[in-house]
Amino acid sequence: MSKDYVQQAGMNKDVRVDGKRVAGKMRFNPPGSGGSRPEMAERDMEFIPELEGGNEAQPAGGHFQDKYRTGTTVGKRTPLVDANAKVTGQAWYGDDVRLANELIGRIIRSPYHYARVKSVDTSEAEKLPGVIAVSTGVDAPSQFGVLPVTKDEHAMAVEKVRHVGDLVACVAAVDEETARHAARLIKIEYEVLDPVHDPKKGLLDVDEPIHWRGPYHIGSTNVQKRVFQEFGDRGSLEDTTQAFHNGKWKFMGVNHGFTEPHAVVAHWDPNGRLQLYTPQQVPHYAHRALSTVLEVPMHQINVIRTFVGGGFGGKSDPFPHEMCAAILARKAGRPVRITFDREEVFWVNRGRHPSHIEVKINANDEAKISGFEIDALIDGGGFASFGHVTSYYNGVLATAPYELGSFHYTGARVWTNKPASGAMRGHGAVNTRCAIEVGLDDIAEKLKVDPVDLRLANLLPPHSKTITGFRITSNGMRQALERVREGSNWSEKFRKLPLGKGIGIGCGFFISGSGLPIHWDPHNFPHATVHLQIDMDGGVTVHTGAADIGQGSSTAVAQVVAEVLALPLEMVHVRSHESDTSPVDLGSYSSRVTFMNANAAIGAALEIREKLLNAAGEILDVEPEKLVLNDRRIYVKRDPTIGVSYLDALHKSQEDIGALIASGAYRTPPMGGIHKGAAAGLAPAYSFSAYVAEVDVDVDTGQIKCTNVWAAHDCGKALNPLAVEGQIIGSCHMGLGQVLSEQMVYGRTGHLQNPNFLEYKIPSVHEMPNVTPIIIESCDPEGPFGAKEAGEGPLLPILPAVVNAVYDAIGVRINDLPLTPDKVWAAISKKMKKLKLDDPRDLPVPTLDFSELQKKLEERSNEHRLRDSRRQRMEDTGPYLNGVLFGLDPTLPPEEQDETWKISVKPDSSQLDNLGLAGSAWTKKEQRHMAGGK
Amino acid sequence: MVGEDFVSMIPAAQSEIWYGEVNGQTKEVIAKSNSILLDVLRDKTGCLGVKRGCDMGTCGCCTVMIDGEPRLSCLTMAHDVSGSKITTVEGLSDGSHLAPIQQCFADHGGSQCGFCTPGFLIASQALLEKNPNPTEQQIACAIEGNLCRCTGYQQIVQSIQAAAAIHRGDAEAVASNNAAHADPHPSGPEI
Incomplete structure (x- = not known):
C-alpha cells in the first residue's frame, strides 16, 4: 500500500471534532486500517475479565470464552449499528419499498364472525378500469401455519370465514383509490353460521366447530389443544397445608401495538423468481409457507426482510396477506404492494391470549411451596398460530424459579370467532406468572412473612432441574431480588406506606431460546448458522438470518465478531436481510437470537482467528498459542513489540484463496425429560428477573399511577448494556400497558370495539414511571460470553409487581386485568360497603406483623445464599433436582425414591370429575376413540 | 373496510398542483385536492422517512414541521398547507452531518x-x-x-x-464509544 494513500481528498483537514459522523470521512487511513503501523491502542482492561487479568468483575465466575475477550466492544454501551439509518429516515420498512411499475393491493375481508362463503363474484371488479388482478381462495388451496402440526390457515377463505376481518379476496389496481373501489364491487354470498365468542363455550360440543381435525378432533368442541401435567406428590397436600391461596383471574387480550402496520411488496423478477419484501421476525417460516401455498420451490423465492417497525411476536407468523401479494403479483406480472391500515393490524392480531386462569398454591408449615395448581383456559381466536406452544407455556413456565413440592397443570386453548391470538412478548408465560406471583404475595400475607423473604427461601439454585425437568444453568434470581429490595428501600416501605401509596414485588422466569427447532431435528440441522467472509482489505461481512426487529440483534452479532477479532465495529458489516445470502435461521422469537446467533458468530470468528494466528505465527516464527489480538495487531503476549498487523496476517492466510470464509453453528445440548410435552419450555438457558413497583392509587377515582420501578434482570452478561437497559425499560412499558390500560374490547355481539390507538390505550410518556434498570450478570456457561436473553423475560414481573403494589396501597386485590379506574373503583366501593364506610379515605391498609416463620425464612435464605454462590461459581457441581427442599436425595430422580411421586400427562378416570375449567376439556374423547365418530 | 357496501358521499377530487418548500427545496407536484399531506410527502416528494402508523393522529409517526410547528401530516390536508415550509426527518441533518x-x-x-x-x-x-x-x-x-x-x-x-x-452549548456533541470516533490512530504516521 502506498504511503501516500489518501482515502478521500483532504480528509484530515476536515475532520470534525464534535463527534458528528461525516459520511466517507471515517478516520480509517488506508483500507483495512491498522494495516502496517506498529503502534496500537492499549487493551481496554476495564473490559477484560478479571480471571484473564483484566478489571472486569466476575462475581459469578469465569466463562470458557473469556480467553477470547479482547476488550473491544463486549460490555460497552454500543449504539445500534443501524441507528444512523433510523435517525436519518433512511431505514426502509415494508411500505418504503417502492418498485417501478408497482400496483396497490387491497384485501376484502369478512364482515361476519362465522360464515360459509357460498360464492364470490369478481366480474364487476375485474371490469373496472385500472384493476389489473383479482384473486380469491380458489387460487391458493394449500393450507399453512407457523407450526407444522397445526396448518389451518389459507391465503384467502376457501370454505369458511372464521372471524370478522378474515380474508376473502384481494385486488390489485393502479392506485389505492381504484383498489378500494374495486374491493367494494366484489360480491360475496355468505351463509351465516352460529359464532362462538366466549372461550368457556368453546369447551362445549357444537354443530359446526370452527376447524375440523378429523380423527384427532376433541369431541365436536372447539378445543384446539389440551394439556394435562401432574408432577410430584399431591396426596398429602391437604394435611400439610398451612396457607392456601386460590385466585381466579381474567386477562383481556392484548395486541402488540407495534408502530409499523404490516406491509408487503411482492415481485416476480424477470427470471420468474419471487422477491418478497416483508417486515418479518421469522422470514424462514414465511419462506416455507410461501413455497407451500404458491407451489414454488423455496430456492425460487427470495424473502427480503425489510427493517421491522416493531415485532414483539406479532410479525412472526407467515401471514395470508404475504401470500395474497405474491398471488396478485404473479397474476398481474407487476410488483404489488399491500399496506395495512391500523384497523387491519387488529384483525390480524396474534396478540396475547384472553385467558381465564385459576391458580391454587399450598404452602406448608415451613413456608415451602408444596403445591402449585394452574388451570388456564386461553382464547385462541380463529386460528392455531403458535397456540400449541402457548397452551404448554401457560403452565410449564411457572415451574421456576421456585422449588415445588408438586405441580399440576391443566390447560386448554379453544378456537373462537375472533382474530387469532398468537405469540407476544413473554409468550404464554405472562398471565400465569402474574397470577402466581400475586398468589405468593397472598401466601406471604397469610403466613405473616415478608414476600421477598418467602421467595428468597424457596428458590431453585443455579445448575439444577425444575420439577418438570428443565435444566437451569446460571441463575441470578437471588441477586435480582436482593438488589431490588435494596434499591427500592423495601423494608422501610412495604406495608408501611399510607393509604393510596403502595409497593409490590414480582418475579419472572423466561426461556432464552427454544430448545427444539420447530421444523427439524436439532441433530440434523443446527439452530443457527453464521457465515463470515473477510476480503483482502480486512472488512468482515457477517451473513446471518437473524432478524433485527429493533432489539439490536445485528449489533450483538457484529459485537461478538469484532470482539473476537479485535476489530473496530465499523469493520464488521452484518448482512441479514435476504434469504438468498443468509444461512437459514429460525428468526427472532422465543428470545433466541443473542444466545444462538451470537454463539454461532463466535464459532465462525474463532475459525478466522485461528487462521490469522497461524499465519502470524508463521511470519513471526512463534507458536500461535503465544499470540494475542488487539486493535488490528497480532503480537506475542509477553512482548507486544514482536507482532504483525492484522492485514499482514490476513494476507498471509489468504494466499491462494482470495477471501477468508468461515462458518459457525449453534445447536443445543441434549436435554429434557421424556414425557409428552417435555420439549415445550426447554431452553439452553433461562433468564430471571425481579421488579419492585411503587404506585399511587387515587381512592376517589380508582386511577392508578405507577411512579417508580426498580427492575433487576439477569441477562447472564450484558453484551451491550445500552440495549439491555432499553429492553428492560421497554418491557416495563409494554407490561404496564397490559396491567393498567390495554385491552382488546369485544362487545356483546363479539365485535372488536377498539381496533385503533385512540381506544386501545398504549401508555404515553406521561404514564411511564421512573424505571431504574439493574443488570444482573450471572454468566451463563453456554451463552455467548455468558449472555442470555433480555427481550421478553423483563416483561413478566411488572404485572404482578403493580397488582401487589395496588393491594399494598388500598388493601384490595383485583383479579381482572387491566386495572382500569372503573374496576378499581368498583372494588373500592365493594370494600367500603362491606366495612360500612362512607369515605374511601377511611379504608384500612394492610399491615404486617411478622410471625415466627419470618426468622426461619431469613435463616434458610442465608443458607441458600451460600449454596447458590458455590453452585454458581461451579465450586459445587453436584446434581440438584427439584425436591431437595422437601427432603429428597438430589442425586436420584424423585420418582425413584418416592413412591407417591407422580409423573403423569393424562388424567386418570378418577380425576376427570374434579378438573378445573380448562381441565374439563379432558372429559371429551377424541373422535378416533368415539364410536361412530364423524 | 369491513362492512356493507357504501356510496362515498365525498365529491370526486380534482387534480391540482401542490407546491411547498420541502426540506429547503421547492417542490411542485400534481396531487388530488383531497390528499393528506402524508401521502403527498411519501408518494410524491419521496420523503419516505415520514411514517404512516395509524392514519388518525394517534401515533405521531407522521409528525413533520410545518413553518416551524410540529404537525401531524396524516391529519393535515395538503391543500391547506400549500406553499408552506416543511421539514421532515430527511431535512434535519446538514448534508451528511447528523443534527x-x-x-x-x-x-x-x-x-x-x-x-x-x-x-x-x-x-x-x-x-x-x-x-x-x-x-x-x-x-x-x-x-x-x-x-x-x-x-x-x-x-x-x-x-x-x-x-x-x-x-x-453546555456540551459538545460527545463522541460515542462507537469506534468510528474512538479510532486510536487519528493521524498516526504510516510506515
Missing part, C-alpha cells in the same frame, strides 16, 4: 426499531428550537403525542436532554 438530536437518539438508545423515530425527532427538534433548556416535564409534553412501543420513552427523554445540552 445533535439525531446523534443523541442514536447514541443514547432513543431509537430501537426506529419506526416512530422520525416523528420523535421532529417533535423534539421543534421543542429545542424554541426552548433549548426544557425541563423533563416540558420534554414529556412535547412528545406526548408520539407513541413508542420499544423504548418506554426513558431513553428518548435522555436523548433529548443530551441534545438540549448541545443546543445550549
Whole structure:
C-alpha cells in the first residue's frame, strides 16, 4: 500500500471534532486500517475479565470464552449499528419499498364472525378500469401455519370465514383509490353460521366447530389443544397445608401495538423468481409457507426482510396477506404492494391470549411451596398460530424459579370467532406468572412473612432441574431480588406506606431460546448458522438470518465478531436481510437470537482467528498459542513489540484463496425429560428477573399511577448494556400497558370495539414511571460470553409487581386485568360497603406483623445464599433436582425414591370429575376413540 | 373496510398542483385536492422517512414541521398547507452531518426499531428550537403525542436532554464509544 494513500481528498483537514459522523470521512487511513503501523491502542482492561487479568468483575465466575475477550466492544454501551439509518429516515420498512411499475393491493375481508362463503363474484371488479388482478381462495388451496402440526390457515377463505376481518379476496389496481373501489364491487354470498365468542363455550360440543381435525378432533368442541401435567406428590397436600391461596383471574387480550402496520411488496423478477419484501421476525417460516401455498420451490423465492417497525411476536407468523401479494403479483406480472391500515393490524392480531386462569398454591408449615395448581383456559381466536406452544407455556413456565413440592397443570386453548391470538412478548408465560406471583404475595400475607423473604427461601439454585425437568444453568434470581429490595428501600416501605401509596414485588422466569427447532431435528440441522467472509482489505461481512426487529440483534452479532477479532465495529458489516445470502435461521422469537446467533458468530470468528494466528505465527516464527489480538495487531503476549498487523496476517492466510470464509453453528445440548410435552419450555438457558413497583392509587377515582420501578434482570452478561437497559425499560412499558390500560374490547355481539390507538390505550410518556434498570450478570456457561436473553423475560414481573403494589396501597386485590379506574373503583366501593364506610379515605391498609416463620425464612435464605454462590461459581457441581427442599436425595430422580411421586400427562378416570375449567376439556374423547365418530 | 357496501358521499377530487418548500427545496407536484399531506410527502416528494402508523393522529409517526410547528401530516390536508415550509426527518441533518438530536437518539438508545423515530425527532427538534433548556416535564409534553412501543420513552427523554445540552452549548456533541470516533490512530504516521 502506498504511503501516500489518501482515502478521500483532504480528509484530515476536515475532520470534525464534535463527534458528528461525516459520511466517507471515517478516520480509517488506508483500507483495512491498522494495516502496517506498529503502534496500537492499549487493551481496554476495564473490559477484560478479571480471571484473564483484566478489571472486569466476575462475581459469578469465569466463562470458557473469556480467553477470547479482547476488550473491544463486549460490555460497552454500543449504539445500534443501524441507528444512523433510523435517525436519518433512511431505514426502509415494508411500505418504503417502492418498485417501478408497482400496483396497490387491497384485501376484502369478512364482515361476519362465522360464515360459509357460498360464492364470490369478481366480474364487476375485474371490469373496472385500472384493476389489473383479482384473486380469491380458489387460487391458493394449500393450507399453512407457523407450526407444522397445526396448518389451518389459507391465503384467502376457501370454505369458511372464521372471524370478522378474515380474508376473502384481494385486488390489485393502479392506485389505492381504484383498489378500494374495486374491493367494494366484489360480491360475496355468505351463509351465516352460529359464532362462538366466549372461550368457556368453546369447551362445549357444537354443530359446526370452527376447524375440523378429523380423527384427532376433541369431541365436536372447539378445543384446539389440551394439556394435562401432574408432577410430584399431591396426596398429602391437604394435611400439610398451612396457607392456601386460590385466585381466579381474567386477562383481556392484548395486541402488540407495534408502530409499523404490516406491509408487503411482492415481485416476480424477470427470471420468474419471487422477491418478497416483508417486515418479518421469522422470514424462514414465511419462506416455507410461501413455497407451500404458491407451489414454488423455496430456492425460487427470495424473502427480503425489510427493517421491522416493531415485532414483539406479532410479525412472526407467515401471514395470508404475504401470500395474497405474491398471488396478485404473479397474476398481474407487476410488483404489488399491500399496506395495512391500523384497523387491519387488529384483525390480524396474534396478540396475547384472553385467558381465564385459576391458580391454587399450598404452602406448608415451613413456608415451602408444596403445591402449585394452574388451570388456564386461553382464547385462541380463529386460528392455531403458535397456540400449541402457548397452551404448554401457560403452565410449564411457572415451574421456576421456585422449588415445588408438586405441580399440576391443566390447560386448554379453544378456537373462537375472533382474530387469532398468537405469540407476544413473554409468550404464554405472562398471565400465569402474574397470577402466581400475586398468589405468593397472598401466601406471604397469610403466613405473616415478608414476600421477598418467602421467595428468597424457596428458590431453585443455579445448575439444577425444575420439577418438570428443565435444566437451569446460571441463575441470578437471588441477586435480582436482593438488589431490588435494596434499591427500592423495601423494608422501610412495604406495608408501611399510607393509604393510596403502595409497593409490590414480582418475579419472572423466561426461556432464552427454544430448545427444539420447530421444523427439524436439532441433530440434523443446527439452530443457527453464521457465515463470515473477510476480503483482502480486512472488512468482515457477517451473513446471518437473524432478524433485527429493533432489539439490536445485528449489533450483538457484529459485537461478538469484532470482539473476537479485535476489530473496530465499523469493520464488521452484518448482512441479514435476504434469504438468498443468509444461512437459514429460525428468526427472532422465543428470545433466541443473542444466545444462538451470537454463539454461532463466535464459532465462525474463532475459525478466522485461528487462521490469522497461524499465519502470524508463521511470519513471526512463534507458536500461535503465544499470540494475542488487539486493535488490528497480532503480537506475542509477553512482548507486544514482536507482532504483525492484522492485514499482514490476513494476507498471509489468504494466499491462494482470495477471501477468508468461515462458518459457525449453534445447536443445543441434549436435554429434557421424556414425557409428552417435555420439549415445550426447554431452553439452553433461562433468564430471571425481579421488579419492585411503587404506585399511587387515587381512592376517589380508582386511577392508578405507577411512579417508580426498580427492575433487576439477569441477562447472564450484558453484551451491550445500552440495549439491555432499553429492553428492560421497554418491557416495563409494554407490561404496564397490559396491567393498567390495554385491552382488546369485544362487545356483546363479539365485535372488536377498539381496533385503533385512540381506544386501545398504549401508555404515553406521561404514564411511564421512573424505571431504574439493574443488570444482573450471572454468566451463563453456554451463552455467548455468558449472555442470555433480555427481550421478553423483563416483561413478566411488572404485572404482578403493580397488582401487589395496588393491594399494598388500598388493601384490595383485583383479579381482572387491566386495572382500569372503573374496576378499581368498583372494588373500592365493594370494600367500603362491606366495612360500612362512607369515605374511601377511611379504608384500612394492610399491615404486617411478622410471625415466627419470618426468622426461619431469613435463616434458610442465608443458607441458600451460600449454596447458590458455590453452585454458581461451579465450586459445587453436584446434581440438584427439584425436591431437595422437601427432603429428597438430589442425586436420584424423585420418582425413584418416592413412591407417591407422580409423573403423569393424562388424567386418570378418577380425576376427570374434579378438573378445573380448562381441565374439563379432558372429559371429551377424541373422535378416533368415539364410536361412530364423524 | 369491513362492512356493507357504501356510496362515498365525498365529491370526486380534482387534480391540482401542490407546491411547498420541502426540506429547503421547492417542490411542485400534481396531487388530488383531497390528499393528506402524508401521502403527498411519501408518494410524491419521496420523503419516505415520514411514517404512516395509524392514519388518525394517534401515533405521531407522521409528525413533520410545518413553518416551524410540529404537525401531524396524516391529519393535515395538503391543500391547506400549500406553499408552506416543511421539514421532515430527511431535512434535519446538514448534508451528511447528523443534527445533535439525531446523534443523541442514536447514541443514547432513543431509537430501537426506529419506526416512530422520525416523528420523535421532529417533535423534539421543534421543542429545542424554541426552548433549548426544557425541563423533563416540558420534554414529556412535547412528545406526548408520539407513541413508542420499544423504548418506554426513558431513553428518548435522555436523548433529548443530551441534545438540549448541545443546543445550549453546555456540551459538545460527545463522541460515542462507537469506534468510528474512538479510532486510536487519528493521524498516526504510516510506515
